Amino acid sequence: MDADVVVVGAGPVGLLLAAELALAGVRPIVLERLDEPSHQPKARGIGPLAAEALRRRGLGPDLDREHADGLRKLEREHGTTRAHFAWIHKIDADAADPGRRGALIGQPALEALLRRRLDELGVKVLFGHAVTGLKNESAQVTLTVESAAGSREVVTGYAVGCDGGRSTVRKLGEFDFPGTPPSMTVRFARGHVEGALPAPGRLPKGTLQYGDGMVATYDFEDTFDRSAPLDADDMRASVRRVTGVDVEISDFAGGLRFTDQARQAATYRRGRTLLAGDAAHVHSPSGGQGLNLGLMDAMNLGWKLAAAVRGDDRLLDSYTAERHPVGAAVLRNTRAQSALLAPGPQVDALRDVFSDLMDLPEVNRYLSRLISGVTIRYDLPYATTHPMAGLACPPLIVDGVPLEELTTSGRPLLLHPEAKAIGDDRVDAVVAHDLGDDRLAAVLLRPDGVIAGAGLDDDLRSAIKAWF
Ligand SMILES: Cc1cc2nc3c(=O)[nH]c(=O)nc-3n(C[C@H](O)[C@H](O)[C@H](O)COP(=O)(O)OP(=O)(O)OC[C@H]3O[C@@H](n4cnc5c(N)ncnc54)[C@H](O)[C@@H]3O)c2cc1C
Known part of the structure; x- marks a missing residue:
């Protein structure tokens, strides 16, 4: 065996998964x-949820630094820091559950942060x-790997x-990937458009945005050739389809093209x-x-x-069982957003109605929860009495100490007034009297921050046995 686990990508x-594996000793x-x-x-x-997960591994200060900058950029570009549904910028992020905070951090900066973390954990990323x-x-699993040194086989326990x-x-693993084909293609390019264009916004055949050295189209009359690059000609043709106007694009400096195709692997494990x-999932x-x-x-x-590598793979199928429904819910709401982005007077009217609905606090809270996922609850494989069991744990202050200071090791954590009597060597047992949340008198946390059991009435010993 060359490795217990190979992470591809x-x-x-991939970077966060590798870090979590390393933390668990693999x-x-x-x-x-x-x-x-x-x-x-991107x-x-x-x-x-993701921001809290990274904070629980000690990355909070890095996220905070990036967030302040991200807020300024967002306000400048959209005139608001509110989140959007189908580009209707009205969602109040705090409405989901006050105190739950995301983080504005650009993807390249996040990846750099995670690579630094992997470095500290002693895991190498083999580029090329x-x-x-x-x-x-x-x-x-036997993988064929191509690099500048040629082709070689890598044998691993899991890929x-x-x-x-x-x-x-x-594709090579023969996973089924059912779903819906694209209804639109979005192009975003850096460059200057020159021509008698209509004002940016929704148009009879799609949406056009431009200004500040960028141009973007939401093009509903297109199935593009993935093998051809996004170039100035492709962008011009799309602007023509959406607006009916011929334009020149000067200083074209590349961009992105993506669709709203929605597909999900039927299982996450074979x-x-x-x-x-x-x-x-896409x-x-x-x-x-x-x-x-x-x-x-x-x-x-x-x-x-990590548990499977150590010889017990009984938890592995709970990965698909827990995560597939969450992915399916995201596909569903992005399809709804695509419907609201389609061109035409009927959809214009529907967007007006939807926008008015978003002013209602109940609707705003619903959408905020839908997009953030904070109310996602996993079915636990044992009886629990507590309404928060199966949810992601909110940020707690445990007898004056932030939860994120108790979770950097990635170990299961038991916070309970009698933690030492209940816990064993499978969990970090911390005697705790005040979790700073009226709903929780005690909590058993999985390494991913999910509440495996809570309150003084839950049978936490059974929960420890089930997961750890
Ligand atoms: C324009 C745009 C805006 C977005 N905005 C948001 C947003 O605001 N918020 C949000 O949550 N998401 C957003 N997303 C989605 C987000 O970017 C993706 O969900 C995210 O990149 C997924 O990360 P990943 O690690 O799964 O895959 P990727 O980031 O695609 O990484 C996959 C890696 O695998 C490598 N790879 C591929 N094939 C091989 C191979 N055969 N061997 C070895 N390596 C391989 C690739 O080079 C790549 O580095 C946006 C996406 C786009 C396109």
Whole structure:
């Protein structure tokens, strides 16, 4: 065996998964096809669940620094710091659950942060290493890896495809990937448009945005050729389709093109091969949920996979069971957003109605919870009496100490007035009298921050046995 686990892809999800594995005592190999880190802008922030997860690993101060800067940029570009649903910028992030905070951090900055963390944990990322073959066998996975040094086979106990929306691991691993085809293509390019254009906004055949050295289209009459690059001609043709106007694009400096195709792997595990992040689910970036979703896949999988490497794989199937419904819910709401972005007077009218509804506090709270996922609850495999069991734990102040200072080791944590009598060597047992939240007198936390049991009435010994 060359490695216990090979993580394929050093995007944010692969990097976080590798860090969680290392924290749990497994030394993974991370293989990345690119020769160096990507600087594509993509996501500009993470929701409260992922931000809380990173804070619990000591990354809070880094997130805070980036967040202040991100807020200024957001306000400048959108005139508001409110989140959006189908680009209707009215969602109050605090409405979901006051005190739950996301973090505005650009994807390249987040990846750099995670690479630094991996460095500290002693895990190397091998850039310039592309996985091109995979054999999923009963006792191991054999990968073919191409690099400047040539082609070689790498044998591993488990392989995890964190290799993005066009995942090679997903295809080679023969995962079904059902879903819906694109209804639109979004193009975002840097450059200056010159021509008699209509004002930016919704138009009869799509949406046009431009100014400040950028141009973007939401094009509903297009199925583009993925093998052809986004160039000035492709951008011009799309502007023509959306506006009917011929333009010139000067100083074209590249950009991004993506669709609202929504697909999800039918299972996230086939034997010893697993998927996480965009490799497991693709959808439109509307509402900015993909990164959050993928990072929480990594948090969910890390400690379970580490247990499997140590010889007990009984938790591994709970990864699909817990994460697949969460991904399906995100696909569903991004499809709803695509419907609200389609052109035409009927949708214009629907958007007006929807916008008015968003002014109602109940609706605003509903959407804020939908986008942030803070009310996601996992079914636990034992009886619990507490209404918060199965939820992600909110940030607590435990007898005056922030929870995030007690969770950096990534170990299961028991906070209870009689923790020493209940806990054993499988958990960090901390005697705690005041958790700073009236709803919680005691809590058993999984490494991914999920409340495995809570309150003084829950049978926490059974919960410890079930998970750890
Ligand atoms: C324009 C845009 C805006 C977005 N905005 C947001 C937002 O605001 N909020 C949000 O949450 N999400 C947003 N997203 C989505 C977010 O960017 C993705 O969900 C995120 O990048 C997924 O991370 P990942 O690690 O799963 O995959 P990726 O970031 O795609 O990383 C996959 C990595 O695997 C590597 N790889 C691929 N194939 C191989 C191979 N065969 N061998 C080795 N390595 C391989 C790739 O080079 C890449 O580095 C946005 C996306 C786009 C396009």
